[in-house]
Amino acid sequence: MKIHEFKAFPNPLRVRMFLAEKGINGIPFEQINVPEGEHREPAYLAKNPYGAVPTLELDDGACISETIAICRYFEELQPEPALMGETPREKADIEMWQRRVEQTLNDTVATYFHHGTPGLGSLESYQNKEWGEQNLKRYHDAMQRLDDHLEGRTFMCGETFSIADITLFSGLYLGGILEIEIPDRLTNLNRWRKVVSSRPSASA
Template structure:
């Protein structure tokens, strides 16, 4: 296998997931700033021109971070980061989906339509007038999440899961592009502090 990776929070999610599982596979950097991801070589891996892309041993490719992580979970079962029972897997998927739709998407699009506009306006449909509202929505949903995870070590309960990794990588990204989390969200802030102490946070950052 080989992981085509780059700067940005999406590939970092997969790298951190791999680090937590102790999975070591070759990495190949795709230069987003030069537009390498929009060249034919990478478009043949992912027609959307995005990263990451996981090349399997048969030469086929998987894209989308949750699909890649699901595959790695099934092929490297320990330690489990999605779950070992139908109930655990469903709960992790539920929280991962909630975080993805309610926080990740508005936060990422708030960046693309504002600070990232020079980079993205020629590549995707951008709506600059929506940027401020999207950023505000992401913050509102973080406050919503903060209340729901009170008293829990991690998002789903006592165990680290994909939901925590997804949240951490995107909130770290958000803070770097003008969308810091409000300190009043004490439960989320505590979770982020805990995640920063994990070796996988340092390994996946590069």
């Protein structure tokens, strides 16, 4: 088993954090040079035709991509500690928030990266600056909503750390790389990030 990734990027970070939280060590990581376009070369496209990292390659050569699918695989292999919920209600709640964060925060900041900044440079086949700026605004709106949600909660789904927190951390991580600060007035989100940053998995 091995994981194809580009370590500095946000979706690979989600898998790294997930594995660190589970205490799963020793899976080799193979670096795919995304800024140089290695993820669009035939050898990698044969593993993930969608040309994105991360991809988990199993010992029989089968490949699983999509960050949440990879995390689901490890959650089923090693259920403890549960990061995707234990009861039906917890599972549904975590999935709801994971998806909300992914769509409203991670996807908008990624769109800003690709359209509102130089992004991946010559690898960007189409850029629309205005669309990028609109997504920067959507990213700020998402931070505000998530700050509201975190009022009175330690983590996204209450007192237990979950995949929803990992997704949020990775979205804010990309925001940080792009020098988009969390406004000081978002005290819940700032407090949450401090708590999550102090977990060993945050530097996985």
